[in-house]
Amino acid sequence: MxxxxxxxxxxxxxxxxxxxxxxxxxxxxxxxxxxxxxxxxxxxxxxxxxxxxxxxxxxxxxxxxxxxxxxxxxxxxxxxxxxxxxxxxxxxxxxxxxxxxxxxxxxxxxxxxxxxxxxxxxxxxxxxxxxxxxxxxxxxxxxxxxxxxxxxxxxxxxxxxxxxxxxxxxxxxxxxxxxxxxxxxxxxxxxxxxxxxxxxxxxxxxxxxxxxxxxxxxxxxxxDELKTHFMQDDIVEVLCEQPQEALSVLGTVAGVKEVALFGKGLHVVVERQAADVIGAIQSRLAERNFAVSRAERIVPSLEDVFVSLIEARDRQEQPQAEVAG
Amino acid sequence: MRERITRMLIKEFIQILRDPRMRTVIFVMPLVQTLVFGYAVTTDVTDIPTALFDLDNSRASRELAAQFSGSGYFDVVAYIDREEAARHLLDRGAVKAVLRMNKGFGDALRAGRTAPLQVIVDGTDSNTAAIVLNYAGQIAGRFSEAVLQTRVVRATGEPATPARVIVETRAWFNENLESRNFYVPGVIVLIVTLVTLMLSSMAVVREKEIGTIEQIMVTPISQAEFILGKTLPFALIGFADVALVTVMAAYWFDVPVRGSLLLLIGATTLYLMSTLGIGLLISTISRTQQQAMMSAFFFYFPAMLLSGFVFPIANMPEGVQWLTYLNPLRYFLVIIRGIFLKGVGPELLWPQMAALLILGTVTLWVASKRFQKTSI
Incomplete structure (x- = not known):
């Protein structure tokens, strides 16, 4: 080395x-x-x-x-x-x-x-x-x-x-x-x-x-390596009206792990294997009458990578902490 | 080595001289202290405010009273005729002494009997009171002798020639026993200690507190270069203050300077090693400037009181006397007074100089051990 x-x-x-x-x-x-x-x-x-x-x-x-x-x-x-x-x-x-x-x-x-x-x-x-x-x-x-x-x-x-x-x-x-x-x-x-x-x-x-x-x-x-190798999940960018309200609606869609406000829209962390999760998101938003202008997989930003890595780390440590505590 | 130290020196001087508070500490404080000790601080006792309580009012009593007021030591400011008045004046502090002669004072003397003079002094300040009583005793003694002479002359027609001892006093080194000559050279010690201790104890901790030290510690400057850069400027200021006070003492207060100025410079160098070492040690240990300032004073006050500047070390309890051997001020004071008043040289002052060299080396060594470029 x-x-x-x-x-x-x-x-x-x-x-x-x-x-x-x-x-x-x-x-x-x-x-x-x-x-x-x-x-x-x-x-x-x-x-x-x-x-x-x-x-x-x-x-x-x-x-x-x-x-x-x-x-x-x-x-x-x-x-x-x-x-x-x-x-x-x-x-x-x-x-x-x-x-x-x-x-x-x-x-x-x-x-x-x-x-x-x-x-x-x-x-x-x-x-x-x-x-x-x-x-x-x-x-x-x-x-x-x-x-x-x-x-x-x-x-x-x-x-x-x-x-x-x-x-x-x-x-x-x-x-x-x-x-x-x-x-x-x-x-x-x-x-x-x-x-x-x-x-x-x-x-x-x-x-x-x-x-x-x-x-x-x-x-x-x-x-670039961080964005591609270190992300276990995909990021879907959703642009819609009233993103703040939409945030709470999307949390329960199957395959969605995280939803966060990002600029004017939302970044939704989805499981890579989940089938047609974008469709599920769109239909959920349509049900609740949110006008969606965009819902696409994107290359994650560094912030997405960082947040996802930190959360993975926290999840890893929590059970240990509970055992230890 | 030279370039870095020179740069440190220039930088420290710019910083010190640009700070108005520092300028005051370095130049105004020595002047003020010298003036205070030259003019105000004096243990000479003269013009004692006195009340005269003369119940006799005879020729003899008036004569004795005149002896007192003519001596220069007693200043009769009140004439009273009741005991309460005496108490009242002493209580208020309006007088420090009361002279009381009862009715029959003159008759007793004329009849050849003992006549009492009562001297009441304000004993709050025990030193002054003792001096006042001493003066009163001397005046009364001279008066008695005069009375005796008059009686002998009147009886025999010739003056008495009794065999007796006469005390002839000479004070060496400070012929007129002026307390100024004792204190003003001592001020040099106070000033140099205070200024160099304060400056050096601030030196490192100030940079720590502001954060500028980090930028220097990450340069390849050596520990020795940094420590010299943080002590030499204050040593130079210390010398400047010694010169300032010496000039004032010699030309303004006419304090004798009998010894060698070269010796003064040499002894100051040895002494500065101790104060700068202690200051640097405080500076490296403290976390804040306030802490450093407190520590510096925590050292300064006991060191000054136990130096012999005001209170003679020989009068201190034995344990405390042993402690003073660790006090660099003690040695420097002996050297300074020796040079100024006695004019003695290194042949007599070498033990003190050796002690300063040892104390200075040890404190500087400990301080530089404590100071590390890399923290743990």
Whole structure:
């Protein structure tokens, strides 16, 4: 499996982190290829940040092994730090320093060679669009600017791997879009990007995804693989009038497992084997006088996949919990 | 190594000097404290407000009263003729002492009998009261001697020449026994301790609380570089404060500076190791700035009280005296007073300097052990 470690930027096996009796990260194993955009997707509190902090050498794992940029996460944490850029969830540059002072500070800490300092600084300022605000204190900048400046300071030393922990939380949609353009540019230059998010539409931008739930990696693969391999059920999209009322009507149709509001319509989770379930849905809605404009099998969205995987996991755990309790 | 530490230094200085509260702590507080200790805090007792309760009103009683008010120590502010009035004035705190001479005071002296002078003092502040009684005893003693001389001259026509001991006092190092000379050099110790302790105890925890520390911890900066970057700026500020207070003491308050300034700088360096080590330790242990501030004061107040700054260590219970050996302030105070007032050098101060070196090394070592770039 690890025949060619060179081609992997991140490799971890059975990574575990416990805080007292609480298991924040439960035996996660994953590999990230060099040059890949790897998305770490999961709800808040699933253990995404804890994992990323262990990979960056900020936190010692309780158990498990791993390498980042070829260095061991337990023994060589300090060597890893020279080869990665990290941007935490919370803005963590100095609010009381100006844009230039923050860049100069990190440029000195990363010991950028003197010949390159000016060029790297200009690059960050241009990239972040802060030409007009060089001497402004960071505190007064808007969210999008702060986020790009933070990214700039984190990659001043041009690391081959960057870790971004929910980089776009609290940022407006336009800034979020241009931030992802930036990530694509970096990935195009061969940089490996490890990014956590809980936005489904952002997950679609990634080359590969890992789905985390309650500290466990419950699925991994490209967005397309997740949509096709990991769904045991089909999704039928139903567009009709008064979808809210229709929701309660459809729950009892044979072969229907779940009904959920999705945009203007409904997503109905149906058993793959069920015969003519679409017909059954249509006739049930006709009986109750709902005007149906569309009822078709669709390729599931990532959200469908994620919800279905989480529910499968919960169903699996419940009986165990009852026995244990 | 140099580049990273320089960058840390610049950053810390920008942050400190941009914060108006910090500027006040660093520059205004030393000035205010020096002025307070130079002018206001004095244990010299003069101009004691006094009430005169003279029931005799004879020549002798008036003469004695004049001796009291002429001494400079007693300031007669009230003349009373009833005992209740004395009680009332003392209760209110309007006077600190009452001089009472009963009817027949002058007659008794003339007849060669013992004449009582009653001195009532407000004993609330036991130190001051003892000093007041001491002054009163001296004045009364001189008065008795004068009375005796007059009687001898009148009887024999010649002054008496009895054999007796005369006490000739000389105070060394602080010739006029001015409490300013004792306290102002001590202020250096207080200021340097307070400023460097506060700044360094905030240093790491502030970044922890705001979250900026995470971004530094993920860079390849070494632990030593980070710790130096978080202590050197405050050491420099400590030196600046020593210089500020020394200049004020010497040129404003005329406190003698008899020893070597080089020794002052050397001893300050040793002392700063301890305060910065303790501050850094507090900073790495605390979770919030508030917690760090509380811990810093929790150290500062007992350390100051048990340093000998105000209360002599020799007067403390033995157990407490042993405890003071762990107190870096104690050693620095001896060194500072030695340099300022006595002008002594390292040949006498080396034990104190050695103690500071040991305490400083231990605290810095413990603090850097506690601080880890990777948390568990």
């Amino acid at each position: 690890l025949s060619d470690p060179e081609s992997y930027a991140v490799v971890v096996r059975d990574l575990e982190k416990r805080f007292g009796s609480f298991v924040a990260v439960n035996r996660i194993s994953l590999q990230v290829k060099a040059g890949e955009i790897f998305g770490f997707l999961g709800p808040n509190g699933a253990g995404k940040s804890t994992t990323i902090r262990m990979l960056c050498g900020l936190l010692t794992p309780t158990a498990g092994t791993g390498t980042v940029a070829g260095f061991d996460i337990r023994q060589q944490a300090e060597r890893i730090k020279a080869h990665i850029g990290y941007m935490s969830q919370k803005f963590s540059l100095y609010d009381d320093l100006t844009v230039e002072e923050n860049i100069d500070f990190y440029s000195g800490i990363y010991r950028i060679p003197d010949g390159k300092k000016a060029a790297r600084k200009e690059w960050v300022i241009q990239m972040a669009g802060l030409v007009q605000h060089r001497t402004s204190r960071t505190a007064v900048l808007s969210g999008g600017w702060k986020q790009r400046l933070a990214l700039g300071c984190a990659i001043l030393h041009e690391p081959p791997i960057i870790f971004l922990d929910e980089p776009t939380s609290g940022v407006d949609p336009i800034s979020r879009r241009s931030f992802w353009d930036l990530i694509y540019t970096l990935a195009g230059e061969g940089v490996t990007v490890f990014v956590t998010t809980h936005y489904m539409e952002e997950a679609e931008y990634c080359d590969r995804l890992g789905l985390v739930y309650r500290g466990e990696l419950i699925a991994a693969g490209s967005p």
